[in-house]
Amino acid sequence: MEETFGKSFNPIWHAGESLPPAAxxxxxxxxxxxxxxxxxxxxxxxxxxxRETLTYRKEAKS
Incomplete structure (x- = not known):
């Protein structure tokens, strides 16, 4: 966990970790x-x- 602009930030990939293959x-x-x-x-x-984004947001709130 890193501090960035006063908020905690958890990077998706960490330094030294390669990105996953396209597959x-x-x-x-x-x-x-x-x-x-x-x-x-x-x-x-x-x-x-x-529409998909709004549907997802509604589902996430419930």
């Missing part, structure tokens, strides 16, 4: 979800992406 994007998604509460969406349009 391991599932691991990247899991780390992003764990660290920031976000996930990657392949979307056909910005409206679709917005």
């Amino acid at each position: 391991d994007n599932f691991e990247l998604g899991n780390r992003l979800l764990d660290a920031y509460g976000v996930y990657l969406i392949e979307s056909a349009s910005a409206k679709e992406l917005e």
Whole structure:
């Protein structure tokens, strides 16, 4: 855990750790979800992406 601008920050990857291979994007998604509460969406349009994001936020609050 590092201190950054007065807030604790837990980096997704640590110094010296290599990024996962392209085939391991599932691991990247899991780390992003764990660290920031976000996930990657392949979307056909910005409206679709917005709808998915709002749905996710509603589910996260409940």
